Amino acid sequence: VDNESIVTDKKKIIVLGSGPNRIGQGIEFDYSCVHGVLAAKECGYETIMINCNPETVSTDFDTADKLYFEPVFWEHIYDIIQHEKPEGVIVQLGGQTALKLAEKLSKYGIKILGTSFDALDLAEDRGRFSELLTDLKIPFPQFGIAETADEASALADTLDFPLLIRPSYV
Known part of the structure; x- marks a missing residue:
């Protein structure tokens, strides 16, 4: 056309x-x-x-x-x-x-x-972004990266509540 x-x-x-x-x-x-x-x-x-x-x-x-x-x-x-x-x-x-x-x-x-x-x-990749913040000595909330439900459950045991669960690149 x-x-x-x-x-x-x-x-x-x-x-x-x-x-x-x-x-x-x-x-x-x-x-x-x-x-x-x-x-x-x-x-x-x-x-x-x-x-x-x-x-x-x-x-x-x-x-x-x-x-x-x-x-x-x-x-x-x-x-x-x-x-x-x-x-x-x-x-x-x-x-x-x-x-x-x-x-x-x-x-x-x-x-x-x-x-x-x-x-x-860089901003969409949670892991890389947190590394940048760490390198620049900028404080940010504790977080973790999980690829399975079991990993997410284990992270929930170590992080403070409330938890925000969000995928990268969304």
Whole structure:
């Protein structure tokens, strides 16, 4: 399918949305995306929003200069990036859906505006992040990493309550 978007010579930025809402995720990412678009517009950039959720403000026709109502999947965004040739892509505002594309963007040499893939990856990896905090002598709550239910139970015996159980990269 041909792309009907007329490419301009303006400097442009792509903002990746979060795609369909899931329980506990959605509206806060839409709010962030809209304000990211507005900030980029204030700086003089043409703004391009990629999202596929009809129930969001970020997909309103007058929010961004251009809207690609497409799934936030690599195949779709890569084609759009090749067509539009933006200055860069903002992934940090679209939640895990957008963040999970940061590695491929980085691998293909596409500029990520804001936090780099390496920094995102470090922050998402609980073990590596705690090592960094330790090296920098920044205090943080006790934690443990478990890969099985038995390991989690053993950690619960050694850590203080309350416990927060959360997977990495989510």
